[in-house]
Amino acid sequence: MKTEQLYSIFRNSAGVSTDSRTIREGEMFFSLWGANHNGNQFAAQALGKGAICAVIDDPLYETDERTILVDDCLIELQALASHHRKELKVPLLAITGTNGKTTTKELIGAVMSRIKKVHSSKGNLNNHIGVPLSILSSPADTELLIIEMGASHQGEIRTLCTIARPDYGLITNIGTAHLEGFGSFENIVKAKTELYEYLRKSNGVAIYNDRNPLLSEQIYRTVNRAVPYSAPDGTELIVEPVSYTKNLVVRLLHNKRERVISTGFFGRHNTENIRAAVAVSLFLGASIDDAAAAIEEYKPLNNRSQIMETGRNTLFCDSYNANPDSMRTAIEAFAETDSEKKVVILGDMLELGTKAHDEHLNILRLLNSLGISRVMLVGPVFKSLAGTFGYKTFHDSERLKEYLKIKPVEGAYVLVKGSRGMMMEKAYEAL
CATH class of the missing domain: 3.40.1190.10 (Mur-like, catalytic domain)
Structure with missing residues (x-):
């Protein structure tokens, strides 16, 4: 099917979805492949929930006239978006x-x-x-x-x-x-x-x-x-x-x-x-x-430079993601806050490849130079390097949370930062 034909269907639809779990009635479903799944497998489920059509790229999943077979669902999704961009003007x-x-x-x-x-x-x-x-x-x-x-x-x-x-x-x-x-x-x-x-x-x-x-x-x-x-x-x-x-x-x-x-x-x-x-x-x-x-x-949300009062502590939530530059900047900014009781909780920075060791070590040296004594670190890279600095380490954020329930932090400013995959927000409920 040509993009123009798909666009005609789109104009009469309630929108586009790539998730059969959240699809709404009248939307088009695009069966995208993921790292661990074949989106074509969910086409029938999407149609059962009221999708106006399911765009697929595997003929094994053709069911009726509501399934539209294309060569590549991702390319068609991008082409449809490009066509809509032209029309928006x-x-x-x-x-x-x-x-x-x-x-x-x-x-x-x-x-x-x-x-x-x-x-x-x-x-x-x-x-x-x-x-x-x-x-x-x-x-x-x-x-x-x-x-x-x-x-x-x-x-x-x-x-x-x-x-x-x-x-x-x-x-x-x-x-x-x-x-x-x-x-x-x-x-x-x-x-x-x-x-x-x-x-x-x-x-x-x-x-x-x-x-x-x-x-x-x-x-x-x-x-x-x-x-x-x-x-x-x-x-x-x-x-x-x-x-x-x-x-x-x-x-x-x-x-x-x-x-x-x-x-x-x-x-x-x-x-x-x-x-x-x-x-x-x-x-x-x-x-x-x-x-x-x-x-x-404007109130920051989603753990991006967000200040959160919990009743026990003031959290400086910056845990949506992290890289060496943003980690360094957040720590330096936190050091300038006016509380005498500061706690820093950091998770590993991911996707650094061969630079991971050096970049995490630089962060530890920065913490040491700023004189922030109460530091908790989460993840295998920080854990492997923190010994000489004397900082508390945890394998993952779940274990950090359990530790904080046993040894709570109170009356402090607390910085929480780490890469998205470290799920550092799990610690919030214990702070």
Whole structure:
């Protein structure tokens, strides 16, 4: 079946799903292959729950006229999303980077929603499946699309740009994450700047951090049209931290209008995410008042620079993910908080390949240099290195949780951070 025919079905459907467990009546089901499953096996279940059709790529699972056989379900899903993007005819902002892309995306969405109908990627649906699903879930009255793009190998951002065709692009920063997949920092730079390459070829606009030498150099070498954070609409923008001993307070200054806002984030490093969000929003037509109000109201969720009061402790929850740069930044930010009783709980950083030993050792040395004495570490890499530092170690987060129930922490500021696969949030209920 041709993409145009699939699109006709899509326009008369309730949307698209790749999960037979959560599919809603009237949605199209795409039978995607996973690492440990064949999605075609769930086509009949999806149809039984009311799916309007099931797109399959294995003829063994054809049942009736509601099953649509294609060569490759993933390619068809991406083609359908690309076709829908053409039909939407609205501006699209693409955001990538090593750290801060989800927070920046959420902040821009919060600001721009005050003046436009915005649709943005949910959570971190930012890969070869998530980006098509985000585009396909865009309502017909959308006025601005904000799409997050992630990558763990070269070529992924290029593919996502081909599907999403961004008009504007933003790289938050470039650091050392997914080294196992990329192989080197130089390859990470090449992968992230595939967004800049696309914008150059399509005559799109890159909005960039002109205080970041690496990004400034890449902009100069790559992009035809670029807008700096420092003057997104031709007028100087200043965003600077005022206080960060608990939650972050920042000062905004633009066109002689000053705002001081108390945010829900911890750590002065989030100033750069806020600066990015304000700059992009001003460029796209929002006012400094829109930005200040939206950012002050925004409450971080999903364990991203989130402050949580439990009644026993104040948790600084940053456990959604971790890499050497974000781990270092979170620890340094936590060290600047104003509590005399600090506890740091860290989980292993995953996907670092041959750099894992050195990067975890660097984190332990940082903790030691900052004089943070009460440290708990989770995971085999930290466990293998922590002996000489005298830190408490645990095989996994479940064992950490059980320990905290027996020896509770009370009246402290507690930083919790680790890679997603370490499931560090399990410790929260014991804190």
